[in-house]
Amino acid sequence: MNEIAPRKTLPRLDESLLTHLPPFSRLEKRQIRTILDQATSRRYDAGVAVFEEGHDADRFYMLLDGYVRVVRITPTGEQVTALHIPAGQLLGIAKAIGRDTYPATAMTATESIALSWPMRLWDTFVTEYDGFATETYKTLGHRVGEMNTRIVELATQQVEQRVANALLRLINQTGRKVDGGIEINFPITRQDLSELTATTLHTVSRLLSGWEKQGLVESKRKRIKVCDPHALVVLSQG
Amino acid sequence: MNEIAPRKTLPRLDESLLTHLPPFSRLEKRQIRTILDQATSRRYDAGVAVFEEGHDADRFYMLLDGYVRVVRITPTGEQVTALHIPAGQLLGIAKAIGRDTYPATAMTATESIALSWPMRLWDTFVTEYDGFATETYKTLGHRVGEMNTRIVELATQQVEQRVANALLRLINQTGRKVDGGIEINFPITRQDLSELTATTLHTVSRLLSGWEKQGLVESKRKRIKVCDPHALVVLSQG
DNA sequence: TCAACTCTTTGACCTAGCACAAAGTCCGCC
DNA sequence: GGCGGACTTTGTGCTAGGTCAAAGAGTTGA
Structure with missing residues (x-):
């Protein structure tokens, strides 16, 4: 507690x-x-x-x-x-x-x-x-x-879209421009992200790995940098 | 429109x-x-x-x-x-x-x-x-x-629980005591119920059919009567 | 420098519930 | 009274994404 x-x-x-x-x-x-x-x-x-x-x-x-x-x-x-x-x-x-x-x-x-x-x-x-x-x-x-x-997101969107949206919202609210992209300004775990998007940390991890391979994001432990926000926007639209 | x-x-x-x-x-x-x-x-x-x-x-x-x-x-x-x-x-x-x-x-x-x-x-x-x-x-x-x-419901509950919850909320808000149970006081389609619970009318239909076989509800076209609210409460808790 | 955590990744499997399809039933209207 | 539309039921796949499991990689502190 x-x-x-x-x-x-x-x-x-x-x-x-x-x-x-x-x-x-x-x-x-x-x-x-x-x-x-x-x-x-x-x-x-x-x-x-x-x-x-x-x-x-x-x-x-x-x-x-x-x-x-x-x-x-x-x-x-x-x-x-x-x-x-x-x-x-x-x-x-x-x-x-x-x-x-x-x-x-x-x-x-x-x-x-x-x-x-x-x-x-x-x-x-x-x-x-x-x-x-x-x-x-x-x-x-x-x-x-x-x-x-x-509510609308939860009701109608796929997990991938929700996670993309969450990431976009986070970089909008607290993004910090860094070399090669925008980084979320505070430490955030896959678990946190999964609670935000109503999914599991496993799924979030898989998604981020996938995006990282495609060069959309880069991430280390508790840090996420979005390199290609536009591509995320596309993903988030389904 | x-x-x-x-x-x-x-x-x-x-x-x-x-x-x-x-x-x-x-x-x-x-x-x-x-x-x-x-x-x-x-x-x-x-x-x-x-x-x-x-x-x-x-x-x-x-x-x-x-x-x-x-x-x-x-x-x-x-x-x-x-x-x-x-x-x-x-x-x-x-x-x-x-x-x-x-x-x-x-x-x-x-x-x-x-x-x-x-x-x-x-x-x-x-x-x-x-x-x-x-x-x-x-x-x-x-x-x-x-x-x-x-939001919490959408994020954590299964479809069956959400539909049960929706039904319970509806009979609480607008239930009318009738012979053998409580009826929802206005015409409501499976489609409506599916929009309320973020699922499809097919799934709602299947659930209601199942519940009807178990005697939990009775329903005709656009009318739903809950016969055993307590059992629904149990269902809604997962 | 090693032990103990905490966080992350990846694989293998499984199932809830969606999509698609078709048929049945009720209702109002001409 | 029967035609057309709105609602409902039910069957048969199929797959997104959850569960379970295990191992890898940073981090902390003694």
């Missing part, structure tokens, strides 16, 4: 952390200061839970750095990744959808840093801070769209 | 239509009157689109009677049902998630009746009517939960 580590307040936070992030970008310096003073900052190792499904939704988060995946764990213990959340987005906003427990578990995919606030401040944020609610709901809308897409 | 039929105003609407529905239940009679006076009422035949994916989200709806399924259509023309919405719920609330086009198509599963309002009234509803926003976001939260569940 994943322990949830205790929070820890770090030295005074700088305002520039938030000023460029949409939910806060319309606020005055003074407001941002207040928000930061109420925040708790914390670093998370890779692979730990930020919060867990079913637990009391007592805090909401802003991911400042790193990458989080939102997973659900089935009765039989399999993990299914429902969403990936990149830095700069809110997380654990159960209150926004009228829930008082978290509907899923959030696990870090890499080492990450997040601010968090007690959920009792939620209503204040929504009413006091101009643009906060709107931006939050946009994020929500975006996520609903992604979930929809995922 | 599905034509979207023109709206038509019916005779003066009665307040009791809304008073017992959560988004409106806290309002005063006077407010409900205003809301109704601004509403357009319309009847939809079975199998027509209430609104379509990608179109301008210019109205939001309250389903008063009937049943709507929210579908997405893939590039290859297959339909995937993302959600089922029963009477008494809001529909087409794109604005609530910061979108200005509808993210999916809503098709009636039966003959249905819905009220609708121009989207420009949305903000008024949210700010003026006590409880409206909260209830709306609860609905949204509920739907997000359902989508999550669907």
Whole structure:
């Protein structure tokens, strides 16, 4: 099981952390200061839970750095990744959808840093801070769209297409241009990729081996570089 | 393609239509009157689109009677049902998630009746009517939960379990107690069921035939009666 | 430098459920 | 009342991709 580590307040936070992030970008310096003073900052190792499904939704988060995946764990213990959340987005906003427990578990995919606030401040944020609610709901809308897409993919696409799509999404969100291609910016195992695409690590491994032979990708342990994104797009279309 | 039929105003609407529905239940009679006076009422035949994916989200709806399924259509023309919405719920609330086009198509599963309002009234509803926003976001939260569940199902369950689950959900939402079991309250084809569970009508047909032989269900053309829900629950658990 | 992990690859086999095909049944309409 | 269309059933392959098994290759730390 994943322990949830205790929070820890770090030295005074700088305002520039938030000023460029949409939910806060319309606020005055003074407001941002207040928000930061109420925040708790914390670093998370890779692979730990930020919060867990079913637990009391007592805090909401802003991911400042790193990458989080939102997973659900089935009765039989399999993990299914429902969403990936990149830095700069809110997380654990159960209150926004009228829930008082978290509907899923959030696990870090890499080492990450997040601010968090007690959920009792939620209503204040929504009413006091101009643009906060709107931006939050946009994020929500975006996520609903992604979930929809995922449902359609699962329902209609072959494994090969799904894996290709997942890879493309990952390099779009977190790709880093490197020599000879675009590399996924954090360590990711075949197992992770299989949980994202609802297949087995064996199948993912076979697919990647095949693609590597064709020169579409290069990969080492926990690292994947896409050399020919266009070919992947073609594959992903079936 | 599905034509979207023109709206038509019916005779003066009665307040009791809304008073017992959560988004409106806290309002005063006077407010409900205003809301109704601004509403357009319309009847939809079975199998027509209430609104379509990608179109301008210019109205939001309250389903008063009937049943709507929210579908997405893939590039290859297959339909995937993302959600089922029963009477008494809001529909087409794109604005609530910061979108200005509808993210999916809503098709009636039966003959249905819905009220609708121009989207420009949305903000008024949210700010003026006590409880409206909260209830709306609860609905949204509920739907997000359902989508999550669907993703997990698609990712981990066998076809038989998914079909069993779909049937159970349908009788829970719209089951009508009848002689010898619970019947789904509207006409539903094997094709519909296969779109709900991401399989083929052939497989659904085979499964239902099998279950019928074991006495779990009885079905005629477009009608399904579940005789032994408990056995279905067992099946659905794998 | 070796032991213990964790991650990856590859092979051999097997089966759930899809595709294709054809026939049967129910229903509304002319 | 019978014709045409919409729905359903059932049979016969076939194959994508899962399962099981085993071995190889990085990584960590003592």
